[in-house]
Amino acid sequence: MSDLTREELKEKISDLDIEFIRLQFTDVFGIMKSMSVTVDELDAAMDGELMFDGSSIDGFARIEESDQVLIPDTSTFNVMPWRPSEKGVASMICDVYNTDGTPFEGCPRNILKKAVQEAEEMGYEFNVGPEGEFFLFHTDEKGRPVFDVHDTAGYFDLAPYDMGEDARRSIILTMKKMGFRIEASHHEVAKGQHEIDFKYDEAVTTADNWMTFKDIVKNIAKNHGLYATFLPKPFSNDNGNAMHCNQSLFKNGENAFYDCNDQENGQLSDIAYYYIGGLLKHAKGMTLVANPIVNSYKRLLPGYEAPTNIAWSTKNRSTLVRVPASRGCSTRIELRNPDPTANPYLIFAVMLKAGLEGIKNKITPPPDIEENIFELSLEEQQKLNVDLLPRDMYEAINEMKKDSLVREALGEHVYNLYLKAKFDEWVSYNKQVHDWEIDNYLSKY
Ligand SMILES: Nc1ncnc2c1ncn2[C@@H]1O[C@H](COP(=O)(O)OP(=O)(O)OP(=O)(O)O)[C@@H](O)[C@H]1O
Ligand SMILES: N[C@@H](CCC(=O)O)C(=O)O
Numbered sequence: 001m002s003d004l005t006r007e008e009l010k011e012k013i014s015d016l017d018i019e020f021i022r023l024q025f026t027d028v029f030g031i032m033k034s035m036s037v038t039v040d041e042l043d044a045a046m047d048g049e050l051m052f053d054g055s056s057i058d059g060f061a062r063i064e065e066s067d068q069v070l071i072p073d074t075s076t077f078n079v080m081p082w083r084p085s086e087k088g089v090a091s092m093i094c095d096v097y098n099t100d101g102t103p104f105e106g107c108p109r110n111i112l113k114k115a116v117q118e119a120e121e122m123g124y125e126f127n128v129g130p131e132g133e134f135f136l137f138h139t140d141e142k143g144r145p146v147f148d149v150h151d152t153a154g155y156f157d158l159a160p161y162d163m164g165e166d167a168r169r170s171i172i173l174t175m176k177k178m179g180f181r182i183e184a185s186h187h188e189v190a191k192g193q194h195e196i197d198f199k200y201d202e203a204v205t206t207a208d209n210w211m212t213f214k215d216i217v218k219n220i221a222k223n224h225g226l227y228a229t230f231l232p233k234p235f236s237n238d239n240g241n242a243m244h245c246n247q248s249l250f251k252n253g254e255n256a257f258y259d260c261n262d263q264e265n266g267q268l269s270d271i272a273y274y275y276i277g278g279l280l281k282h283a284k285g286m287t288l289v290a291n292p293i294v295n296s297y298k299r300l301l302p303g304y305e306a307p308t309n310i311a312w313s314t315k316n317r318s319t320l321v322r323v324p325a326s327r328g329c330s331t332r333i334e335l336r337n338p339d340p341t342a343n344p345y346l347i348f349a350v351m352l353k354a355g356l357e358g359i360k361n362k363i364t365p366p367p368d369i370e371e372n373i374f375e376l377s378l379e380e381q382q383k384l385n386v387d388l389l390p391r392d393m394y395e396a397i398n399e400m401k402k403d404s405l406v407r408e409a410l411g412e413h414v415y416n417l418y419l420k421a422k423f424d425e426w427v428s429y430n431k432q433v434h435d436w437e438i439d440n441y442l443s444k445y
């Protein structure tokens, strides 16, 4: 939706019988937050008069200077179809500002906008299409999730094995009402796992859409008596949840990754190669943003279609970067390590900055790998010069500490607090004695 004037917005609100407006934003760790106001407060919201306590939001202001302001982006106005139609509820996604009127440097949306602006200055529009995977679990009589998935179906299975078709149907109908264009949906590989793909868009819009998508999935699943989780790896021996990030740059309306005259390199432009070069160069430094929680690293293991090595390919799905076969305006580069616990604004910002650096410095990627990396021995991997992604959160923290581009992309505020929060999380996890240790060591030592 294009930007609405205040008068147009009021007219819309009145026509649609909207009483509540949810002013939404995303904290540094990718959790959606919202303040609800009635339509009577719309002017105050638009005038930047609605303050909130930023010190109570993870990664936002310090208690000494805690007031912050939400400024709604009217182009994101949307009705929440699962709320009552009478005296209904609409949402608007907001940017976070300081009380002196400057954009707050810790606001993830502002961080992505800054990276997008850099691309625009180079003449590029940045497009992203994330793929949405999630699990549906049963709930108990109090509506809390229980560790029991609702079906045992697998990839592309149909009902009656696939028991998620009704929930997926409702999710998709709700998404369509909210303006999404759905490209595909299906049961995924793991028991209880589903995927919904919606059409790519310019990066800030896609990050907003991704947050709305997760909100819809969780709410509609709840209305079906189910619990939807985006946890990267609920089951040790089954596939986990990815958020593959398909990305492309457009220049003057044309896909800059596509070169129809290039017969040798699969119709990929030099720009596409350099972009891949940048992504691979910063793969380790970006991992903590793409895979933010301890559980993320349980997904990045061989054999589950999730990447473990820093390599790229045009065909196989075992590499970190894949270039899907589509060409023309669908020419895209798929980054496969991000999972759905990543903050979409932050991961889109860092991957764009990495790609742009590749273009600016003409970073040529190593040759593509056509073998299934999971089946290569360590020696074979070494021969092909294929490095590993960080294997746990601690390695990822240390890699991010070394990456000045990630630091520049996130800005000092987010970079420092993100590293600190993740280190604390790692220490807290590491303090625990896990079941595996008891099972394997207790009777031995
Ligand atoms: N030019 C483009 N730029 C960015 N994203 C794009 C572009 N063209 C298509 N996409 C997006 O890429 C995504 C494709 O998802 P799809 O599930 O088909 O990919 P896939 O990687 O082949 O699937 P899987 O990984 O599940 O095997 C969609 O969100 C689509 O809109
Ligand atoms: N679920 C897989 C990805 C499956 C796919 O290729 O769609 C993962 O964790 O990465």
Ligand SMILES: [Mg+2]
Binding pocket: 131, 133, 188, 195
């Ligand atoms: Mg998938």
Ligand SMILES: [Mg+2]
Binding pocket: 131, 244, 334
């Ligand atoms: Mg994919």
